[in-house]
Amino acid sequence: MFRLKSLVVVSIIFFLPGCAMVPFGIGLIPGAPAYVSSIIGGGQSAYETAVDERTTEQQMLDAIVAGHAQAELYKNKDIRADQITTYCYFGKLYLVGEYDSQEQLRTIYECVNKVDGKRQVISRLYLRDADKENDFFGDQAMYTELRTQLMADFEVTSTPVEVQIVQGDIILLGVIHDKEERDRIMAHALGMKGVNRVVSYLYHQENAGPEPQIMTAQLAPAPKPPKDIPPPPKTKPKQTRPKVAKKPDIRPVLAVSNPDRGR
Template sequence: MRHTTRAVLCLITICLAGASVAWTPWGAIYESARDERSVSQQADDKRISLDIKSQLADRDGKKALKVHVYCFMGRVYLVGAIDDTDFRKFAVKTAKSIKGNKGVTTHFVKETDTTADDLEVAASVRAALIAEGDLSATQIETETMNGEVVMVGMVRSKADAKLAIKVAKGVEGVRKVTSYLIPPK
């Protein structure tokens, strides 16, 4: 009987320990990647961006590849290097028509071929953001076009947004940095 009681107590202890692990905010303990949005908000944002991407691809798959769609907290960001004014307008109209959209911000630049320089700058910016120990860069998306870096995403604070801009500007080959980083309210 004593062994059964011990076994039950041991099992309860293991279950409680397991339950507490499931609820542990690992990001707080290990300072790892975390998302400031609720799971529901993340799902809504993903649905919104996928709905927009799908409609753009249905219209013109080749041009759709030139428009990068991001959504954070219901706000849509259209970023790309595309000269086709009609397709730009279609992208904005499409984004505005999606249920749950709370606004559209566009950042379009003159269309150019992706150069090796842009790819190198993009990789260097990503590496610099990740290497910055005082910055959680896991939710910062970057696009590099003609040496211009556009940053979109969530950051923990206004100070993180400023630091991300400073880090990106410090990368060789970056001509300009535009930030649409969102700190918590």
């Protein structure tokens, strides 16, 4: 009976047309992300697969890595199921959530180290404050509002973008089209009321190269002249003669004799 069920599942996977075949098959992996297996209930995952900037094969490999990492965390009794969410893009495994202690954090890393196929592990985990009350409803309201704004913005392919809110920080993950789209998504997130910080793990092809350099707002010092070049010779200032003021043109006036004088 088990062999018969397995044969039926494999047949469905291979006979599904187009890109829908891959997310359906990935959804059967234990611990795979919920958005992948949503193809069983509708066409949402097929749409997400179509608008994703990754190839279908890359999406499948990433989903397998994220699903296996989530399954390893689920198997450990010291880690709550809703504590950490795993994501994977181009082989980079992202961990987003909270941990209770340093011992639990070491256990989390031990679990994800068992996952094959990952290139790197990027951790965005926060130490949970037991004395601080968790504002679950406030985080959900912020999440709903941000998702609504992204869906209303037609210049943003918002469906593949994952949004996580942890301790007032908005964490954005996903593969997008270009820098302009990233800037629009960031603007929506930064405009949320009550947000603490916005952490972007949005990936686009323009930043596929080496890590960007960190730029500071300080002015760079003026460059010093090389030692090999001698300083320019000192020149004496030109001496100029002082200008002599012109004397006024005073001409003598001849006295006119009075012919009537002496009469």
